[in-house]
Amino acid sequence: MTFENFSQGNSILHKMDSRIKIISAVALAAALSVCHDYISPGIGLLLGVIMILTARLRFREVFWRLLLVNGFIALLWVTLSLTYPGDSLFSFGPLRLSKPGIELAALITLKSNAIVLFFIALLATSTVADLGHALEAIGTPRKFCLLLLFSYRYIFVISQEYLRLNRAAKLRGFRPTTNLHTYRTYGHLFGMTLVRSWNRAGRVRQAMTLRGFHGRFYSLNVNKAGLNDLLFLMFTVIIVLGFVFIEFK
Amino acid sequence: MNYNHSAPFIEMHDVTYFYPGAEKPALDKVNFIPDKGKVGLIGPNGSGKTTLFHIIMGLLKPDNGQLLFKGQPLAHEKDFRQLRREVGLLFQDADDQLFSPTVLEDVAFGPLNLGISPAMARKAACQTLAKLGLSDLVERITHQLSGGEKKLVSLATILVMEPKLLLLDEPTNNLDSSTRMKLIEILAGLKLSCIIISHDWDFLAATTAEIYAMENGLLIRSGKSSLHNHFHVHSHGGYPHEHGG
Secondary structure (H helix, E strand, O other), X not given: OOOOOOOOOOOHHHHOOHXXXXXXXXXXXXXXXXXXXXXXXXXXXXXXXXXXXXXXXXXXXXXXXXXXXXXXXXXXXXXXXXXXXXXXXXXXXXXXXXXXXXXXXXXXXXXXXXXXXXXXXXXXXXXXXXXXXXXXXXXXXXXXXXXXXXXHHHHHHHHHXXXXXXXHXXXXXXXXXXXXXXXXXXXXXXXXXXXXHHHHHHHHHHHHHHOOOOOOOOOOOOOOOOHHHHHHHHHHXXXXXXXXXXXXX | OOOOOOOOOEEEEEEEEOOOOOOOOOEEEEEEOOOOOEEEEEOOOOOOHHHHHHHHHOOOOOOEEEEEEOOEXXXXXXXXXXXXXXXXXXXXXXXXXXOOOEHHHHHHHHHHHOOOOHHHHHHHHHHHHHHOOOHHHOOOEHHHOOHHHHHHHHHHHHHOOOOXXXXXXXXXXXXXXHHHHHHHHHHHHOOOEEEEEOOOHHHHHHHOOEEEEEEOOEEEEOOHHHXXXXXXXXXXXXXXXXXXX
């Protein structure tokens, strides 16, 4: 498993304060998601592309991630255009292409791609550790932040544990097919992974207690927003206000 | 609490411990007063070595017997808090010990919990890492470290708390020979007392002055002369013994 492919870099976006990036990404995404016409999502998409360029990310990887998202959206194109009520654009026997359905699918496509680009350019350019601390700094409940950081830290260990068990099963001739034996084996594999994770959680807790943990995480980093961060925040506010203006004009 | 500083650091008197549901005790009336300096603890799997460490740290509560820390009995969670400041336990699996995203944060975790300022904690963490020759790992992500690096960093997370006694649970498990040598070097340079669980005879020979053996929950003390000063895989197996002649 590989994560954080985009988090290392030297661009302006990489160096920005994670708190500002989280606030900006969420604000832009929220504003775009409630728009009704095509202008704002169009501007948003353009903005997303510009941000990706600014972050100097590898195009190929960004492209693959977009492809993944658009795979789901392709399903929407099929279902919405065939089932949405309204004027039909084209009909062939019992099949009927709905005009508002296609318009809606196009709008969703624009918005989703723009939002995904924002998140890649703004959030994926920070490490998960930074994001966790930044979330805490902007007032997200501490338990949620701890959950995020711990899930991230141990997802590798748990996946390795699962892979190890899986490998052991394979080496003893296990080949998954569709029968009860396969389902039972997978049941055991998942169950065992769960038990091991539970035990590990207990040991991690012990290790933390021994080092004086009493329910509070103290952060080493003192977040300091610089001039670039403030300028970017202002830029975000202007764009979001622009979206609002376009919506209500 | 009135600690008696001339009393032994840790004393165990007739400590018995049963795991829930077990019929045989994991520790059977163990009396253990480790000497100052470096002590080894050897014995087959399941003989109660790790349990002994967990009892000392207060992670498990003995069913019977008494545990003293600097002459004072330990009973409640509160009593163990002071002990945990002065006794550090290195877990068998470094992944259990390293839970912070970066190395620096993990090493600074303990000092921050003791209420030290972030700047001081950062400084202490960097100094400890530097002492162990790990300065270039400071900014690394913990789960991306190699097995050997993880072990050494988890040792740093304990040493930064400045313990007076160090408990090491099979520290050489899964280490390559160069990391193992480095660990021997580091332990030789430490001035604090250690109790080391290991199956690795040569490692114990290189690091400890006294060896205890455990089997079936019983602790046996060996004579000081049992340790020999040669380095090979030992053919006599799991017990300390004296060489004739």
